[in-house]
Amino acid sequence: MxxxxxxxxxxxxxxxxxxxxxxxxxxxxxxxxxxxxxxxxxxxxxxxxxxxxxxxxxxxxxxxxxxxxxxxxxxxxxxxxxxxxxxxxxxxxxxxxxxxxxxxxxxxxxxxxxxxxxxxxxxxxxxxxxxxxxxxxxxxxxxxxxxxxxxxxxxxxxxxxxxxxxxxxxxxxxxxxxxxxxxxxxxxxxYPMRARRIAAATRKARGNRRELVEKITHQIESSLAQEGHTAEVIGREKHLYSIYKKMRSKKKSFSEIMDIYAFRVIVDSVDTCYRVLGCIHSLYKPVPGEFKDYIAIPKANGYQSLHTVTMGMHGVPIEVQIRTREMEDMANNGIAAHWLYKSDGQSANGSHARAREWVQGLLEMQQRAGNSLEFIESVKIDLFPDEIYIFTPKGRILELPRGATAVDFAYAVHTDVGNRCVACRINRRLAPLSEPLESGQTVEVLTAKGARPNPAWFNYTVTAKARTNIRHFLKHQRREDSVALGKRLLDKTLAGFETALDELPVHLLQEYLQRLGYATSDDLMDDIARGERLPSVVAQQLLGEPVDARAMETSNSAPLAIRGTEGFMVTYARCCRPLPGDAIAGYLSPERGVVVHRESCRNLAEVRAKPERLIALRWDDSITGEFIAHLRVEVENRRGTIAVIATRINSMGVNIEKISTEDKDYQFTYVDLEVQVNNRVHLARILRRLRGIASVRRVSRLKN
Known part of the structure; x- marks a missing residue:
């Protein structure tokens, strides 16, 4: 004890x-x-x-x-x-x-x-x-x-x-x-049984390998001594869990993992590290692409070392790590070495600064997370160990997890840069924001003043900082959108009773909010927009009198104008893909807000059984934005026809969201396209251009 x-x-x-x-x-x-x-x-x-x-x-x-x-x-x-x-x-x-x-x-x-x-x-x-x-x-x-x-x-x-x-x-x-x-x-x-078996296999393999390990150690020591270098050479053993993880992730057998011999060379100075690397490479042939310089570019946790893989005698792979004694202490103790070297150790202070930077990042995540479970999930993502190193246009190095994209990079630079990014250049060429980055690339982020995070970014962001900030922004943006839409819906209904929200006595609204348990009027508007409360019922309860049929009809007959800027709380139905210029109607859906359909859509007919949820809609005269149109093109089976169709659409500056084919018979094929258009007039121009292609037999817009 x-x-x-x-x-x-x-x-x-x-x-x-x-x-x-x-x-x-x-x-x-x-x-x-x-x-x-x-x-x-x-x-x-x-x-x-x-x-x-x-x-x-x-x-x-x-x-x-x-x-x-x-x-x-x-x-x-x-x-x-x-x-x-x-x-x-x-x-x-x-x-x-x-x-x-x-x-x-x-x-x-x-x-x-x-x-x-x-x-x-x-x-x-x-x-x-x-x-x-x-x-x-x-x-x-x-x-x-x-x-x-x-x-x-x-x-x-x-x-x-x-x-x-x-x-x-x-x-x-x-x-x-x-x-x-x-x-x-x-x-x-x-996993006690797996651990015991790997431990037993490791002990057995260690006995078989001892002679070769001693031979390689002696060769490296002799080669360094001839060049006048004093160094400590240690045969490095893999620990049990790392063997198990490699066997699982790389789907390799135990013998394949143990085939690699690992050594650590500890020297007196950084200069000697590079000289020793030259000696190792002259002794054994280096494997191309397997050299990593963590001295010039330390890992995020302060780790420094030279890593190389060489081919030894009889084609045996040899991993060698070269570092100074101080780097060895830093590798084992990390931030704790800050106190060991605190009197004069600059690298230790660097490690301490990096740790503080990481903790500040944790603090920022915690403030933006919805709850503790969301926070801990973000932390788990942030602790993903495999890194890549990306350069900013000014030469600053940023460390990101493998699989990171330009959106992750933008948020790593600054939260505002991430929120406003619209495009990127990778090594000076324009590239999609979703393209995975690779070590050594230079990334430039292009931003726009009115830009905001896109929910689709969740599909290709990996860093906790990016995902937490996108979630935080969208959550607040969704709230703003829903409050604004709720006010419009309630105002539209109240107009049928010849009043408006601003004209209601303040005490009337406050009493109503207290009666229903709402802290603020924004909470009520949020519920109306999300379909949790119907504006007609709220209007009736606010006014405190039964609504006659004529007034109700008037409130429903005044269509709500769709501007295209309502954000998350107005959804365009995927079944009929409404466009500006189409006759439209909508209904209030719980959580999704107002769902816009074409008036002729058969799915809307199913909702007509609940008339209290139906909303009369029209397109605003100043409608803006891009909308998806679903087209079907019937073409002759000729080589290169799809490429001609795609080129013709791209030449009009139109983006193709999706393309697929389906054989009609041996002579004709259906090409289904989803394209981004502004309105029905824009769509008509595209249809006219497609009909001008020689191999195109028929073009139509799919209704459902």
Missing amino acids: QTIDALDGTLKSYLEPEQTRQIRRAYYFAEQAHFGQIRRSGEPYVTHPLAVARILADMHMDHQSLMAAMLHDVIEDTGINKAAIGKQFGAPVAELVDGVSKLTQMEFDSLEEKQAENFQKMALAMARDIRVILVKLADRLHNMRTLGVLPTSKARRIARETLEIYAPIAMRLGMNAVRMEFEDLGFSAL
């Missing part, structure tokens, strides 16, 4: 005597607070905070972090509150302890919501002090080491949460040693 005396040697090696004394005082305070409490393993509870402090001490964390580690369960598991800790040990330590403590006093609907709320609280505390997450990671690491005493179901739940959240966070903060231990412990708890 660990004791505070056993920790003393480590503390005295890097802390002041007064700081060591304060840590001891925190330990004795925790020992008293947890007196009588026993862990499931049968040990006194205080052994847990002591073990957490030991993990942080091995990382050379500061004395306040170690004091918080000693006290991190006091608020949660004893009667002592944050104020008492602040009085005894100071506000910074109390804030750290409070940030790590769970939300024990609140009731939640589900375990997932509880976990999400706890993580959200911790993220907010991290924004105030980044050390909160380091104490939490150490706490979780010791819990994972002692997982065996828990019931299987609870152990599996904790292991899954660790693999999904805490291991990626450790990776994001550059704490590779912690991340690897999280993954192996979580893997063993979640």
Whole structure:
């Protein structure tokens, strides 16, 4: 069993005597607070905070972090509150302890919501002090080491949460040693049989490989010594979870994964790193496209190293990582190395700055997320580990996850740039916003003043920042659109009673809102636009008298003008594709708002059974926007006919949304097109041009 005396040697090696004394005082305070409490393993509870402090001490964390580690369960598991800790040990330590403590006093609907709320609280505390997450990671690491005493179901739940959240966070903060231990412990708890089998196979393979590993190590050391380089060469072992992940993702057998031999070369300076790389490449042939320079362009978590893959003797693939001693410490401890090198380490400060930038991003996501579950999903997306590096036109480098598009890039530059982007240039050529980006590309985003996010962007954005901001904007935009439409619908109905919303007495509207439980009139308008309340019923209730048939008929006969700028709360039916110039009618649909149909649409006939939901509509004289028209072109079976049709339409500046073919018989084929048009006149011009093609037999607009 660990004791505070056993920790003393480590503390005295890097802390002041007064700081060591304060840590001891925190330990004795925790020992008293947890007196009588026993862990499931049968040990006194205080052994847990002591073990957490030991993990942080091995990382050379500061004395306040170690004091918080000693006290991190006091608020949660004893009667002592944050104020008492602040009085005894100071506000910074109390804030750290409070940030790590769970939300024990609140009731939640589900375990997932509880976990999400706890993580959200911790993220907010991290924004105030980044050390909160380091104490939490150490706490979780010791819990994972002692997982065996828990019931299987609870152990599996904790292991899954660790693999999904805490291991990626450790990776994001550059704490590779912690991340690897999280993954192996979580893997063993979640899939014990798979872990045992891979561990046994690894031990067996290691014995078979020992001779070749020693031979390659000797060759690299001899080659470097001849060039006058002093270096430490280590045969690098893959950990269990990484072997398992590679077997699953790459669909390879265990023997194929273990065929690659990995080595790490640790040298004294950055200059020597590049010289050693030359020696390795002269010793073994490099594999083209497999060299990565993370020294010149560090990873987002501050990781720096040279990576190369070479072909050794008998065609054996050899992975080599070359780095300095400081880079090695940074790779293992990440942001924790900030305290190790805080006196003069610029790279450590860089890692600390990157971590703070990431936490600020978390804070922004949290503010824009609808709830804690949405926030934690965004965080999981953000922790996606595979990166690409993209250049701005001015040469700034931005790190994005693999699969990111120009929309993700635009939001990474700035939220306003993302909200207003309309097009992009990739390496100076115009490209679609949906095109996946590749490392090394230069991307320029084109913006427009009146532009706004498109719901279709959800189909090809991968970063949490982009998705959270698009969702946030659309949510607010939908609300604005629905409130504006609700007012128009209610005003239209009230016009039949020779009054208007603005003319109603204020007290009448306020009484009505209170009676129905609405906080504001905007909430009522929102419900009207979404079809939750019918404007005719609301008008009747507001006026407080029965509506005669004539007045009702008048209110319904005055058509609502469709301007094309109503936004989300006016939907154009896909069945009949109404265009400006068509006779139209509509109905109020729950959640979808006003659905516009052509008057002749047979689907509208089905709704006529509910006349209270029907709305008389007309196109506004100043209608703007683009609308989809569905065309069917009957053509002779000739080679290149579809290309001629597409070229003819494009020459008119018309966009083709969709194209498909269907054989009519051996001589003729149907070509179905969906094109963007402004109105019926515009459509007539397109039909006239298509009929001029020699192989076209008939062109018609599909009605349903």
